[in-house]
Every structure is written in structure tokens, then in C-alpha cells.
Amino acid sequence: MSKILIVEDDPTLANMYEDEFKFMKFDVLLAKDGTEGLKIALDEHPDVILLDILMPKMDGIQMMKELRGDTWGAKVPIVILTNLDANDEIIKVVLVHQPAYYLLKANNTPTDVVNKVQEIIAPKTTSPVIK
Amino acid sequence: MDIKGFWQQVTIKNLLVNIVISLIYILSGQLGLAFASLHPNVTILWPPSGIALAVLLMFGYKTAPAIFLGAFIVNSITSGTLLTSFGIATGNTIEAVVGAYLVTRFANGTRVFDRASDIFKYTFFASLLSTMISATIGVTTLILGNLASWNTFWNIWITWWLGNMGGSIIIAPLIIIWITTPTIYNDLKKNIHFIISFLILCLVTIVIFYGLFTYIYPYLCIPVAIWITYWFGRKGATLSTVIVTIIAIFYTLQGHGPFARELSIHQSFIFLQIFLNIFSLTTLIYGAILLEKSAGEKALALHEERFKALIEKSFDAIILIDPTSKITYASPSVKRLLGYEPEEIIGMTGFDLVFPEDRPMTMKELAKLVLIPGSVKTVKYRTIKKDKTIIWVETTGTNLLLEPHVNAVVINFRDITDTKIFEERIQREKMQDEAMLTSIGEGIIATDNQGKITMVNQATCNILGWKEDELLGKSVIDTIPMQTDTGKTVSSPDRPLTRVLSHGVKVVSSPTNYYVKKDKTTVPVRFTVTPIIIDDRIAGSIEIFYDMTQQKALDKAKTDFVYLASHELRTPMTAIKGFISMILTGRYGFISEKLVSPLQQVSTSIDRLINLVNDMLNLSRIESNKLHFELTTFNICQCVENVISTLKPIAMQKNITLDMSNCTKQHVLADIQKTQQILNNVIGNALKYTDSGKVSVTINNSKDYIHINIEDTGIGIASEDQKKLFAKFQQITSIERGKPVGTGLGLYISRELARRMDGNLILKHSYPGKGSVFEITLPLADSDIAKKLQIQLSDDKDQNGQN
DSSP, X not given: OOEEXXXXXXXXXXXXXXXXXXXXXXXXXXXXXXXXXXXXXXXXXXXXXXXXXXOSSSOHHHHHHHHHTSTTTTTSOEEEEESSOOOHHHHHHHHHTOOSEEEEXXXXXXXXXXXXXXXXXXXXXXXXXXX | OOHHHHXXXXXXXXXXXXXXXXXXXXXXXXHHHTTOOSBTTBOSOOHHHHHHHHHHHHHOGGGHHHHHHHHHHHHHHHSSOHHHHHHHHHHHHHHXXXXXXXXXXXXOGXXXXXXXXXXXXXXXXXXXXXHHHHHHHHHHHHHHTTSSOGGGHHHHHHHHHHHXXXXXXXXXXXXXXXXXXXXXOOOHHHHHHHHHHHHHHHHHHHHHHHTSSTTOOGGGHHHHHHHHHHHHXXXXXXXXXXXXXXXXXXXXXXXXXXXXXXXXXXXXXXXXXXXXXXXHHHHHHHHHHHHHHHHHHHHHHHHHHHHHHHHHHOSSEEEEEOTTOBEEEEOTHHHHHHSOOHHHHTTSBGGGGBOGGGHHHHHHHHHHHHHSTTOEEEEEEEEEOTTSOEEEEEEEEEEETTXXXXXXXXXXXXXXXXXXXXXXXXXXXXXXXXXXHHHOSSEEEEEETTSBEEEEOHHHHHHHOOOHHHHTTSBHHHHSOEEOTTSOXXXXXXXXXXXXXXXXXXXXXXXXXXXXXXXXXXXXXXXXXXXXXXXXXXXXXXXXXXXOHHHHHHHHHHHHHHHHHHHHHHHHHHHHHHHHHHHHTTTTOOOOHHHHHHHHHHHHHHHHHHHHHHHHHHHHHHHTTOOOOOEEEEEHHHHHHHHHHHHHHHHHHHTEEEEEOOOOOOEEEEEHHHHHHHHHHHHHHHHHTOSSEEEEEEEEEOSSEEEEEEEEOSOOOOHHHHTTTTSTTOOOOBTTTBSOOSOSOHHHHHXXXXXXXXXXXXXXXXXXXXXXXXXXXXXXXXXXXXHHXXXXXXXXXXXHTOO
């Protein structure tokens, strides 16, 4: 069973993704901010991390940066899942840390997200795609 | 005429004149020697010396030989040797020459009898002094020639001296005055008067000198002579003298008269001579004084005439006032200026003519003026004309209270109403302009053609923190540095002002310029610099700049708001969309058929909402120029293929054919993502509004552009709706179309995006029921337009310090 860490500060959305991934037989870990997310990631070593950007305490970008500093963390697939519009500044910063995908929550159903994650675990493509 | 002839003429003229002179001399000499009472060669009255002096004074030293000749002949005829005659003649000539010289040098020459002061000098030099010369030489000659003895020296000398004196005092004035003074003879009354006066004179003189009464004073003829001099001038005076002389001598010779008492003839003559000299001098001096007085009066009258003319003809009105401002004189111009006749205002108080409000000021000024003699003050005030209208006048007052002949304050004044109105208008307009410039919120800087500041308004000072006098005259480029948004200072050659002043072009700033203020902080600005062209020369520049701080802050706030709002709006929408989807896919258990449709509609609505938020975000970016275009060269065919493949599922679902024409490699210069967005929007629309049939995409190129045509067999767009097509938030509703599904922003955004890339999006044509054709154009990669775009891009990057 694949382990997934969902770092999301909004409880409604966190619940939603948790439900979907659980339905799809994933082992789900939740974190509500970057600090917690970082700790759990390093402790649990999930197979995939879903990362929101705008979060209190430590935002997604900061967490990603920290994570990529870790030997294991440098290689773990990260899917940026955010409602922040993809403008140039964010993308540049984000792409530096090599996420697998940059997904807009509003444009994708939970099912879409699961599909994307499954693609990563059973990879068909390696280049990040922005949708 | 030739020189020889000239000399002949002169000499002949001279000769003739000289001969005449000599003859006259001789004749008068003979006459004189008839009275030689003491010595045959010495007479109590020697007319020739008067003649000689007169002639020399009037005709110059060249007549001296004639005098000499005459004297020589006269003396040789009378008695004595040739040698003594020679000596005497020499003495007489020297007397005449010296006398003439001295009178010319010190006493005005022939004009000597015009002034009393000159007559005194004449008496001294000619009558007393030079006569001594001939007396001395003459008597000495006689003694040396053995015609007289040394012990009689003084007697003879005195006689000689007095005789020559008489000639110069009695005869010379007669000749000179009668020759140099013109007279008018046609006044009958005056002529009769003249004759009667002289008859009276003769009578009186005869009575006196005949000795009718024993003790009668000879001075009684003087009043008559004075009378004659008063009425008939110096001519009358000299004539009287001669007549009295003749009569007096005649009778005295015969032993009659007041001088001919127990004395010898010789002594009588001496006393008579003295009397006659004094008589002559008195009338001469009196005559000269009368002349001076009359000349003085004439000069005064002339001055007065001139003065009057100046005053009366002067354009300024002139009035004279006393220290209490009472008017003592008013020039005729007063009528023109104030409407009053001069007589009407004389006696009036000057202040009554002054407008009441201005009176205190004028009173103060007059008081100050009166204190300092000779001072001048210029004052402007309102004055009331006779017809009660008010005019502005400028007056200049001169304090001449102590000036003899004036004894008043002289005021001249002129009407300056027009000037005043003009000045006030100028002043008002100036203040209006200043008020305008001050109140304008934009900074305005004017420079000369060297870029030195000639004018700044208040806003400039406020925005940049400088004071006006700190900026005037300074160079704009040095005093107001410009920076890009990376903090790099823009050098002088790159400054827009430099370009404006050298090329005479207008320059508008790019959006990210900053000026450095006095305190070294920066302020974001937007400016326009325009050249001032006068007579085809660049004379300077005018810059208007706006402080963009607030605007930038506003923009940032807007952007931040939109940014955050869209994020915040999206979060609940994501939840709704997500959960509905999960419900519909049975994640939460079985749902009845009846629930499926409503839930799907909810889902559609949410999608609409999400699209709306996306579009609004894009719109906001487009409008604030925040959209970043990454222009690259790419293969448009590939791009279209990609979009079509993503939309194929939708087409298949509706059973519509979606294809594209054959397209080989075609490179365009555009932003890939935006291009995809546009294609998605237009092809998506085509699919949306087509129920059956096909949507075909064809690509072809013109010289500079690629043209992508999207043709559908959909419901089409009515012509009146076509106008609204690209407008914001306009949805075309019709029965066929059903309820609108889009946000109303799609086509607007797509067109904006296309245009920003130097392309376009248009509706080529559409027919309701038949279908529509849209066309997207984009610049070809190797076209001129593309090249220009690339240059501009690199310029912008350089200026903005971007890489």
C-alpha cells in the first residue's frame, strides 16, 4: 500500500482528499502546516507528498526547500496542490525544487489528483506538467 | 578768379579805403588844429584820434598806414619839420593801434558801447591810457625838434592828452554807434519828437553857453540829453554830445558861457573839455544801461514765451500749487485731462480733485514733498474729472517752493487709466496662471535648451522635496537623478530630456522610472517631456510628471487583493466541486438516479464559478499589465495539434468531427501558453456552440502573419449580436443557444492576449443556422514585425535590468 502525505491547512479540503485517497486504498498521513509536514515526512518517508503552498507557520515552498536538503527528501516526488495562480514568480521558485506536478485544486477533482499521483508512482512521464 | 586778380582787387579796395581815411583824418585834423590855443600843434579837441580809433576798431589794423599817412600830412601842413611830423604821426598811430588792441582784447571791440562795464574799460584803456602814448611821444618829439621846451612839457602834455581823450570819448562813439546801430525812420511821430527834442537841446545849450544868465550851470543840458538818450538810444546820445560840443566850443571861443570867465582861453578849454567828456560818458553809459535793460527784458520775454509754450503745449497737464495744495496755475492741457478750464480750478484745493479714498495718501506725500526743497515724488492715484468720472493718473511733483520765479510745487500729471487697466489685467492673469500651476497636482518643470531649469511649480517642489530657489538655474539631469526599478541610475545620454533637447522629439516615460528626491529617497514617476520649439529652434523643454507612489500602491493592493481573493474564493469552490464529484462517483455510497441530474448541475455551476474566478484573475492581470509574455519562436502547427488532441474527447462525445488542415513547419513568435489558451478558448467555443457537423482548423500564412481559421457548422451569431461579441461580460442569449454557460470574458481575454502579442482575433463571418468562422493571427517568426518585437523586448529588458 502506498503511503501519501497530504500537507493542507484547510480542514475541509484535507478531509476531502483524505477520503478519496483512502477510497483508493492509500495510506494517508495529514499535516496542517509546513513545520508539521516536514517532521512527518522525515519521520515517515511517504512515497508521495501532496503540498499546499499558502500555509501558516511554514509555507509549502519553504518546506520543499528544507525537504530537498535532506538526502531522502531530495528524491521524494512532490505534487504542488494549490489554489494560487501559476504566475511567473511562484513557478520559478517552485520549479527550482523540482516538483512532479503543479496542480490547481480548483481545476481538478480529487479523482484527477489521485490519477496524477498514480502516474507518478507508476511513472509514465517525468517532466513536471502545469495544469 | 586767379590769385593775382584777387590780390589786385584787395589791394585796390584797401588803397581806396585808406586814401579816404587819410583824407578824413586830414580834414578833421585841420578842424581840430583850429583850436590850437596853446601850441600850434596841440589842440584841445583832436577829432582825428577818435576817428583813428573808430576806423581801426571797425576795419582792422590794415588801416594803420592810412592813419599814419593822414597824421603825417596834417602835421607837416600845419607846422614843424618833416621829422617832427613823422614823430607825431608815429605817436598818433601807435595810440590808435594800442587803443584798438586793448579795446578789442578787453572790452568787446566795436560792441564796447553796448555794455556799461565795457564803457568803463574803454575809458580806461582808450581814452586815458593809450592817449598818454601819443601825448608822450608827441611832446617829446616837439621838444627834441626844438619846437617846445622841457619846462612846458606838462602843460603841453596835458593839453595833448585831453585833446586826444576828447576825440576818443566824443568822436569815436559817434562814429561807431552811428555805423553799427540800425534805426527805423518811418515813425512820423517819433521823428517829430526827435526834432523837437533836439531843438530844445540846442536852445538850452545856446542859452547856457551864450551866457544869458550869469550863473547858469552847464549841467542843465544833461537832463535834456538823458531824455534824448531814453527815447532815441545811443545814437541820440552821441548826437547830443556833438551838438553840445559844437555849440559850447563856439561860444566859449568867443569868450561867452560859464567856462569863459576870468580864465584864459586855454584854461577855459581845459575845463570845457572835462565837462564835455563827462557829459559824453554819462549819456553813453546811460544809453548802454538802457540797452542792457532792454536786452534783458527781451531775453526775459523770450524765456517767458518759451516757458509758456512748453507748458501750454505740453501733453501732460501742469498745475502749480502752494504747500496747502491750493492751485495757483493750471495749464491748458488740464481741460483735456480733467475737463476743467484752467480758470475753473485755480484757487481750488488740489485735494478736492483727488478720489476720496486716495486723499490720505496724497496728503501724506505732499507733506513729505514740501519738506525737502528740490525733491521730486511720483504718485499714482484716482482723480475726479469735471463730469464726475474717475480716472487713474500718475503725477510727478517737484518742490520748487524756494526756487525764485516759481515759488510753488509743480505737478505734472498724465492719464494712466488704460495702462492701469492693462496692468491689472496682466496681474490678474499672472495670478490665475500661478494659482493654476500651484494647484496642479502634477509637477511641471520647464528648462532652457541646455537643460537648466527655468521654471518649476509648487507640486514639483512638494514631490521632490526641493525649494523653488534651489532648483532654478540648475541642471535637471544633475539635480534630479533618474533610476530604473533595479536602483540603477540612468546616465545623462540615456535621459529622455537629452533626447528631447537634441532631437526635438516628445518622450513619454516607461512605467518603471524613479526620481531621486532631495533626501535621496526615490519616488516612482510617470512623465512626458516635450520640446519647446520657437522659430524652428529647440528653445527648451517642458516636462509634466506624476507622482505614482499612490498609484503604484493602489495597483499593488489591487493585485494583492485579486491574488488573495482568487485563492480564497477557490478554496470553498474546490471543496464543493470535489465533494460533488466524489458523491457522484459513489465514494459516499449509492445515490438514487433522481439525485444524479441535480448534482451534476451543481457541479456545472461550480465549474462556471471557477472559470469566472480564473477569468477575472486573467482580466485583472491584463488590465494592470501584469501579464508576462514569454515570447519564443515555436512551431504553431505542433501547438494546434496539441490543443486539438486535448479537445478531441469533447468532440467525440458530441459526435462532431474535429480536424485540422495539413500544416508543415510554421514558426511564430509568441507566448506558447497564451497561444494555447486562445486556441482552447476559440476551438472550445466552436465545439460548444455546434451540435452536429464539424469544426475544422486551417492554417495559412501571409507575408508577416500566420492565419489560423476555425470554422464550425454551429448555430452561428446574429449580426446585431456580432457587435457585442468581444465585449466584456457580454453573453449572447438566444433560444437556440440556451442559457449561457461561459463567463462572458473568454473572447475578450483571448483577443487581448492575441493583440498583446502583435496578433489579433476576429470573427470573419457568421450566419445564424449555418456556422461561424473565427481567425487568429500571430506574427511569423522571421517577419519584420517579429524582429521589431524582439528589439523592443531586449530594450525593455535592458532598461528594466532584466535578464
